[in-house]
Amino acid sequence: MSEDWDFYPLLVDNEPASIYLDLGLAQNAPIESQPHLSHVRVYMRNPRPDGLSSNEEFDDLVSVEDSLCEVFSGSSRTTYAGRNTLT
Numbered sequence: 734m735s736e737d738w739d740f741y742p743l744l745v746d747n748e749p750a751s752i753y754l755d756l757g758l759a760q761n762a763p764i765e766s767q768p769h770l771s772h773v774r775v776y777m778r779n780p781r782p783d784g785l786s787s788n789e790e791f792d793d794l795v796s797v798e799d800s801l802c803e804v805f806s807g808s809s810r811t812t813y814a815g816r817n818t819l820t
Contacts, residue, residue: 754815784820
C-alpha cells in the first residue's frame with residue numbers, strides 16, 4: 734500500500750456514498766499478475782439515517798477492514814485498493 738490515499742464523498746443513484754482509494758496504485762497499474770477484482774460486503778448494524786456508517790460502529794468496521802488487510806497482505810496475489818460505502 735502506498736501513502737497516497739484519498740477520500741471522495743459522492744452520490745450514487747441520488748444516495749450518499751463514499752470511496753476511499755489508494756491513488757498510489759496508479760504508478761503500478763495494471764498489475765499483470767492480478768487480472769481479477771473481488772470485493773467483500775459487510776452490512777452495517779446501525780447505519781446513520783443517510784445510510785452511511787455511524788460513529789457507533791466505526792471502530793468495529795475499521796477492525797474488520799484491518800483484519801482483511803492483514804490477511805490479504807500476506808499474498809502476492811492480492812492488493813487492497815480501497816473501499817466504498819453505499820446505502
